[in-house]
Amino acid sequence: MITVSNAVDQIIKKKSFLEEAINSGIINLSALARQILPEVRKETFKEVREGAVLMALKRRPKTLASKFQVDSVLEKNHDLILRSNLLEFTILNSSFSPEKHKKIIEAVENQNRNFLTITQGIFETTIIVSRELKDKVKAILEREKIIYQPDHLSSITIRLPEKNVLTPGVYYTILKFLAWEGINVVEVVSTFSELTIILESQEISRAFSILKNALS
Incomplete structure (x- = not known):
């Protein structure tokens, strides 16, 4: 059977911003106890009282170790490094060949100051390039299924x-x-x-x- 402390801990850990606010001492624990009380009761299958939730919140150890690591x-x-005038092409992977990948890289290599990232996922590939390469990249992707193309990035x-x-x-x-x-x-x-x-x-x-x- 899950305890009140365990239930409170699980609820808080699901909400990273909330955990940080508690550790920083900038949140009203009494108000928070009232807010999460229904969820604690659901998790524990008990008619838990608000005071028990408040006590569990006050007794939670602050997760300072990871904060110190991040701070270091x-x-x-x-x-x-700031770059402007970028645009994105996101295409389906079904027909995006290594040859087209190579052509895009070659187009950028000839222009040293241009920006390029290519991220290939399981189902789609995202290409982010400098705006001045738009026509070249679009020509390479002429027969591709472009599913997302935001501009002004x-x-x-x-x-x-x-x-x-x-x-x-x-x-x-x-x-x-x-x-x-x-x-x-x-x-x-x-x-x-x-x-x-x-x-x-x-x-x-x-x-x-x-x-x-x-x-x-």
Whole structure:
């Protein structure tokens, strides 16, 4: 049988923002206990009292260890690289051949300053390129099934230390800064020590300022 403490812990862990607010001491625990009481009763199959939920909230250990690990990754100033005038093609994988992949890379290699990311998933492939390559890439993809083609995109690339791949919560912490300000992330592309965030161009100045302040 699940205990009240276990039920409360599971409910809070499902809501990352909520857990962080509790750890920071910026949330009213009494109000939170009232809010999650029905869910606790459902999980425990008991007529749990509000006071028991409040006590369980107060006794929860703060998850500070992972926060310290994330802080150690993000503690130094990070280079933020801004790119504008980007666009995206998302196509079905059914007919996207390695030859077309190669042609797109070759088109960018001849223009050193241009931007390119290609992410191939199980069912679809997303290509993000500089706007000036639009016609070339569109010609290469002429017979492809384009399922999504947003325009007016920009990107912010963040260089991270190598230990970021072993540290839980690094990407969450970075993206959280944008989510809290209501900024929508169109795509996220990562390599070993780089995180590239694709945004609508109208949001890029505000997003850059937020991340610059948060990561400095």
